[in-house]
Amino acid sequence: MKVLVLGGGGRESAIVWKLLQSARVEQVYCIPGNAGVTRMATCLDLDLKKPDKLAAVAKDLGVHLTVCGPEQPLVMGVADAFTRLGLRFVGPSRMAAALEGSKVFAKEFMSRHHIPTATFAVCETVEEAKDIFDSNLLDGFPVVVKADGLAAGKGVFIVSDREQGLEVVHALLVARKLGESGRRIVLEECLTGVEASFLVFTDGKTLAPLVPARDYKRLGDGDTGPNTGGMGAYSSPDLLEPGLQRKIVRQIVQPTLMGLQAEGIPFKGILYVGLMLTDQGPKVLEYNVRLGDPETQVILPRLKTSFVDVLSAIADGTLETLELKWSDESAVCVVLATAGYPETVTTGSVISGIEQAELQPGVLLFHAGTKRDEAGRLVTNGGRVLGVTALGDTLAQARQRAYAAAAAVTFQGKYYRTDIAAVSPLPR
Numbered sequence: 093m094k095v096l097v098l099g100g101g102g103r104e105s106a107i108v109w110k111l112l113q114s115a116r117v118e119q120v121y122c123i124p125g126n127a128g129v130t131r132m133a134t135c136l137d138l139d140l141k142k143p144d145k146l147a148a149v150a151k152d153l154g155v156h157l158t159v160c161g162p163e164q165p166l167v168m169g170v171a172d173a174f175t176r177l178g179l180r181f182v183g184p185s186r187m188a189a190a191l192e193g194s195k196v197f198a199k200e201f202m203s204r205h206h207i208p209t210a211t212f213a214v215c216e217t218v219e220e221a222k223d224i225f226d227s228n229l230l231d232g233f234p235v236v237v238k239a240d241g242l243a244a245g246k247g248v249f250i251v252s253d254r255e256q257g258l259e260v261v262h263a264l265l266v267a268r269k270l271g272e273s274g275r276r277i278v279l280e281e282c283l284t285g286v287e288a289s290f291l292v293f294t295d296g297k298t299l300a301p302l303v304p305a306r307d308y309k310r311l312g313d314g315d316t317g318p319n320t321g322g323m324g325a326y327s328s329p330d331l332l333e334p335g336l337q338r339k340i341v342r343q344i345v346q347p348t349l350m351g352l353q354a355e356g357i358p359f360k361g362i363l364y365v366g367l368m369l370t371d372q373g374p375k376v377l378e379y380n381v382r383l384g385d386p387e388t389q390v391i392l393p394r395l396k397t398s399f400v401d402v403l404s405a406i407a408d409g410t411l412e413t414l415e416l417k418w419s420d421e422s423a424v425c426v427v428l429a430t431a432g433y434p435e436t437v438t439t440g441s442v443i444s445g446i447e448q449a450e451l452q453p454g455v456l457l458f459h460a461g462t463k464r465d466e467a468g469r470l471v472t473n474g475g476r477v478l479g480v481t482a483l484g485d486t487l488a489q490a491r492q493r494a495y496a497a498a499a500a501v502t503f504q505g506k507y508y509r510t511d512i513a514a515v516s517p518l519p520r
Contacts, residue, residue, distance in 0.1 A: 094119045095400065096150050097133070098140060098170070099161030100126045102427070102460035102479035103385035107161060108133050109458070110392045110399040117400050121153060127470055128459025140165045143173035151177050159183065159403055161388075163242060166381055167193035171361075180407040183361040184381050188352060191363075191379040195238045195247075195278045198379050205351035207344055209376040210236070210368075212280035221261040224279050225254050233257070234282040239264055241273030245309065245321035246434050250282060285370040287377070288332060289325075289387050290340050293402060294349060295411040296360040300402075301341060303394055303418050304332040305387040311434065313511045320434045321476060324512035327390040328422035328487045340367065340374050348379070360406060389458050389479045390423035422487040424494040424513045426480045430461075431505030433475035440465065441472045441504040449497040454483040454490065457497070472503055487513055 093116050097107050105128050111117050112132055123146065125135030138149060143165060150158055158174055160166055160183040169186035183189075190197045202209045211231070213224045224230065237260045239247035247270055251257040257279075264274030287309075291302040307325040311317035332340075344365055352359045364380035364387075383391075392399065396417040405411045430438045443462065450457050458481060461474020480498040484490030491513045498508055 096155040096158040102458040103388040104161040105458035114400040127462040143170040147173040192381045210280040238278040239274040240276040283368040298411040326513035389425040394419045422490040424490040428478045437475040443503040445501040449500040455497040456481045
């Protein structure tokens with residue numbers, strides 16, 4: 093079987109790695125890939141923002157199955173382009189991808205279908221934002237400000253008072269810091285609790301939960317600093333109690349999929365629900381319509397079922413015939429980033445220590461922002477450079493291994509959080 097993976101980050105590195113564990117997979121292509129993926133797959137330097145071109149290339153290559161990692165192509169309708177050519181594809185349609193592509197659509201959808209989430213308001217002008225801040229609608233500050241469109245994980249701001257809130261609102265609505273993504277914004281109450289990521293596979297009829305994970309979006313230790321694409325993650329058998337998982341499926345996942353179906357928008361692919369576990373129960377922070385990054389780097393290493401079998405079942409509508417099996421090990425991923433991320437990115441720094449890190453027990457290195465320079469040296473090529481993942485019999489062992497491997501890798505300006513997985517299991 094020939095499989096195509098769309099994307100070039102740490103998530104796609106993990107997807108390619110997992111696919112190649114199946115004897116059914118004879119060839120993997122990746123668009124555009126990175127320096128690490130080139131060791132495993134054939135990488136093609138094509139534009140992910142041209143869905144029809146991608147579909148045509150897949151047809152010419154004789155690809156049997158395609159899976160999309162990043163959100164941008166899905167929001168642009170890449171699944172629809174592949175479907176028009178009769179190609180098997182894992183990922184939702186453009187209409188279904190609006191769950192992630194538009195924060196306004198997602199919040200209004202949750203309101204229509206009574207899915208628990210934070211109280212919110214939508215605004216398009218600074219004056220509207222002022223009125224909302226001055227009302228009691230959001231129960232005072234802090235308040236969360238979200239850009240409506242895609243912003244690579246950098247469109248969410250937590251503001252502590254009215255002055256700071258108006259600064260962020262002005263930057264989005266007037267200065268257009270995030271371009272068209274900030275043309276409309278969502279203001280919502282700031283939920284308190286513990287965050288968790290809950291993902292499910294679905295073929296449009298059947299859903300199959302993945303093992304839960306927790307990711308760390310803020311740049312600094314103790315969840316300080318700006319939001320990023322993700323600075324690390326962990327997954328362990330006791331992360332979410334089974335009863336709570338069933339509650340999340342019953343109160344959030346099923347109503348979401350049924351709501352989409354009722355609105356004529358069937359969902360096929362991977363649904364990611366970002367949750368806040370509050371004193372009032374789990375509430376939705378956001379939807380993603382694909383595997384998370386870096387959650388993928390700690391979830392897929394725990395998957396014992398053939399990943400290509402799972403993806404094929406999603407594409408073919410036969411997920412009910414497949415039983416997912418998972419390892420009892422824990423996994424921890426520490427993201428190594430460049431200095432200045434997420435605001436500025438320095439590229440071209442030579443990376444060393446990869447071989448030493450990969451020799452350590454239980455360690456997997458998933459490349460993200462890497463490339464080979466003209467001299468053939470491995471260098472940085474993005475804000476998030478590597479996802480250093482480790483498996484262990486316990487969460488503590490996985491964490492120790494991940495940080496030992498992270499210390500072995502060096503490049504100029506290397507930065508990473510030191511508190512990934514330094515927590516007790518989430519509330520039951």
